[in-house]
Amino acid sequence: MLRHPFLIAIAVLALGFGVLVAATWPAALLFLPPRMGAIAETWQTAKDTLQIRVDRHYEENGGFVAGAYYVFRSAPVGSNNWRDIMTFRHDDPIPIPRDNFRFVNGRVASVFMGWMYAVTTDGGATWSVWDAGKDLPSWQCCNYGLIADVNINPDGTGTMTLSPIQGRRGEVPQLRTRDFGRHWSV
Numbered sequence: 001m002l003r004h005p006f007l008i009a010i011a012v013l014a015l016g017f018g019v020l021v022a023a024t025w026p027a028a029l030l031f032l033p034p035r036m037g038a039i040a041e042t043w044q045t046a047k048d049t050l051q052i053r054v055d056r057h058y059e060e061n062g063g064f065v066a067g068a069y070y071v072f073r074s075a076p077v078g079s080n081n082w083r084d085i086m087t088f089r090h091d092d093p094i095p096i097p098r099d100n101f102r103f104v105n106g107r108v109a110s111v112f113m114g115w116m117y118a119v120t121t122d123g124g125a126t127w128s129v130w131d132a133g134k135d136l137p138s139w140q141c142c143n144y145g146l147i148a149d150v151n152i153n154p155d156g157t158g159t160m161t162l163s164p165i166q167g168r169r170g171e172v173p174q175l176r177t178r179d180f181g182r183h184w185s186v
Contacts, residue, residue, distance in 0.1 A: 035060050036069045036087075043096045048106025050124045051077050052085075054096050059089070068093035072111050074124035085120075085127045088113045090144060104152050110181055115139070115146040117160065119181040128182040132170075135184065139170035146171065156180045 037058035044053035057069040072085040090113075102110045110119040115132035132139045132146055145163050152158035156179050164171030175184035 036071075040068065040093065041096055043098055045098075045101050046077050047103040047109070049077050050103075050106055050109055050120075051075055051079075052101055052109060052111060052124075053082065054111070056093070056096050058093070066093075067091040070096065070113055072113075072118065074109075074120065074127070076124065083124065083127075085111065085118045086116055086129045088116050090114065091142075092144075100147075102150055102152060104154055104180075108152065108154075108180060110150060110152060112147045112150055112160075114144045115142070117147060117150060117181060119152070121180050130181060130184060136170055136172075136175075140168055143168065143171065150181065152177070152180055160184055 037060035039055045040058050041056040042053065044051055046052070052072065052074050054073070055071045057071065059066045059068055067090050070088045070090065072087070073082040074085055075082045097113060100112050104110075107123040108119070108121050109124070110117060112118070115136075117130040118127045119130075120127045133141055143163070143165050147160060148163045149161040150158065151161075156177070158177050158181060160175040160177070160181070162171060162173055162175065164173060172186050175186060177184050
């Protein structure tokens with residue numbers, strides 16, 4: 001003999017809803033956008049008056065092991081006043097690519113990873129970022145090894161050697177620059 005059938009029905013519904021939420025919340029977290037977590041690795045290099053650092057951050061996605069964020073920064077040598085250059089998200093948490101830093105001299109330097117490239121010509125005060133997703137006509141994301149190498153000369157001319165995936169739209173083997181890599185052309 002139930003005295004309060006309405007309250008019992010509410011309690012059963014609440015319990016059922018609680019079980020449903022508890023069972024599905026880990027899966028629901030997979031649909032949240034990834035976010036940058038703690039630093040997993042740091043590496044830096046310097047020349048003359050400019051230092052460049054990259055921090056590899058774990059990607060947090062509800063406990064699901066995923067990729068990593070690579071945050072590139074620069075500062076004057078001897079300073080702790082780091083300025084962001086660019087952030088690149090990689091699907092795999094690979095080690096920091098230490099060969100992707102170039103110094104032409106103490107004022108001209110560049111970094112690259114995946115399909116992004118950044119250059120400074122004023123010792124790190126400002127940076128210009130080239131992103132194949134925006135700057136390479138008809139490029140189809142995502143080739144994590146797109147930029148294979150970059151060579152910039154003291155006069156501002158240079159080449160970007162790419163590793164195109166065969167049949168991939170918009171990918172070419174090489175680009176050229178006349179302005180230290182602020183702009184690239186086929």
